[in-house]
Amino acid sequence: MRKTTAIITGLILLSFIISIYFYPLVPEAMATHWNSRGEVNGYMSRFWGLFSMPLLITGLAVFYLAIPRTDLTRMNLVKFGKHHEGYVIFLIFFLLAAHLQILLWNTGIRINPNAVLPVGIGILFYYIGILMQNSERNWFLGIKTPWTLSSDKTWKKTNRLGGKLFRIAGIVAVAGIFFPGFEFIFILGPALFIVGVTAIYSYLEYQKELKETESQIKI
Structure with missing residues (x-):
C-alpha cells in the first residue's frame, strides 16, 4: 500500500504540475467537452479547465485509498x-x-477525443473485468446487489460472470473507433447490458442458493 500511495501521490502532483505548465499556453475559455x-460543445474558464481534473x-484517489480502512469487510479487500x-x-x-488531451487541444494540437477515448475506456473495462473476477464480497468494488451482498457464493458467481462480460x-468499446459517430453506443450499450444481466443473474443465483439451503435443512 505504501508503494501504491507513493505512485498515486506522484501522479497527483504530476497532474497539477502539467496544469501549471500549460497555464500561459491555453485560452481564457477552454474547450472541455x-x-x-468530435465537435466542441462545452467550455470552461481557464482555471477550472486546468484544475478540475x-x-x-x-x-478519487483519497476515496479509493480510504476504502480498505472504512469497509466493514476490509479483510476481504485485502485478499x-x-x-x-x-x-x-x-x-x-x-x-x-x-486531461492531457484537453490541454493539447487548447494549445492547437487537435487530437480527436472520440478516436482515443474508446481505447482508454476499453482498457479500463478490461481491467475492471479482471478486478471483478478476483474480488471478494465488499461494499465498494464489484457488482453489488442485495443478493450478492447477502451471499459469498452469489457474489463470486455474479462477479465472475460480470468480469468475463x-x-x-472492453474489446467491444475499442472496436467503436471503427464506427465514427457511434463510439458511445459501443461503450454504453455493453455496460448497460452487463448491469441488467448481472442483476437478474444474482437474483436467480441467490434464490437457487436459498432453495438448496432449505432442502438441506429438511433433510
Missing part, C-alpha cells in the same frame, strides 16, 4: 488488494491522459 462528431483525480491498487493507478493514468465489453 465534445459531441459524438487534478482536483477530481485527488478526490484482492493488488488488483484494487492496480485499478486505482490505471484509473488515474486514464484521467491524466484525458466486462472484458468482452
Whole structure:
C-alpha cells in the first residue's frame, strides 16, 4: 500500500504540475467537452479547465485509498488488494491522459477525443473485468446487489460472470473507433447490458442458493 500511495501521490502532483505548465499556453475559455462528431460543445474558464481534473483525480484517489480502512469487510479487500491498487493507478493514468488531451487541444494540437477515448475506456473495462473476477464480497468494488451482498457464493458467481462480460465489453468499446459517430453506443450499450444481466443473474443465483439451503435443512 505504501508503494501504491507513493505512485498515486506522484501522479497527483504530476497532474497539477502539467496544469501549471500549460497555464500561459491555453485560452481564457477552454474547450472541455465534445459531441459524438468530435465537435466542441462545452467550455470552461481557464482555471477550472486546468484544475478540475487534478482536483477530481485527488478526490478519487483519497476515496479509493480510504476504502480498505472504512469497509466493514476490509479483510476481504485485502485478499484482492493488488488488483484494487492496480485499478486505482490505471484509473488515474486514464484521467491524466484525458486531461492531457484537453490541454493539447487548447494549445492547437487537435487530437480527436472520440478516436482515443474508446481505447482508454476499453482498457479500463478490461481491467475492471479482471478486478471483478478476483474480488471478494465488499461494499465498494464489484457488482453489488442485495443478493450478492447477502451471499459469498452469489457474489463470486455474479462477479465472475460480470468480469468475463466486462472484458468482452472492453474489446467491444475499442472496436467503436471503427464506427465514427457511434463510439458511445459501443461503450454504453455493453455496460448497460452487463448491469441488467448481472442483476437478474444474482437474483436467480441467490434464490437457487436459498432453495438448496432449505432442502438441506429438511433433510
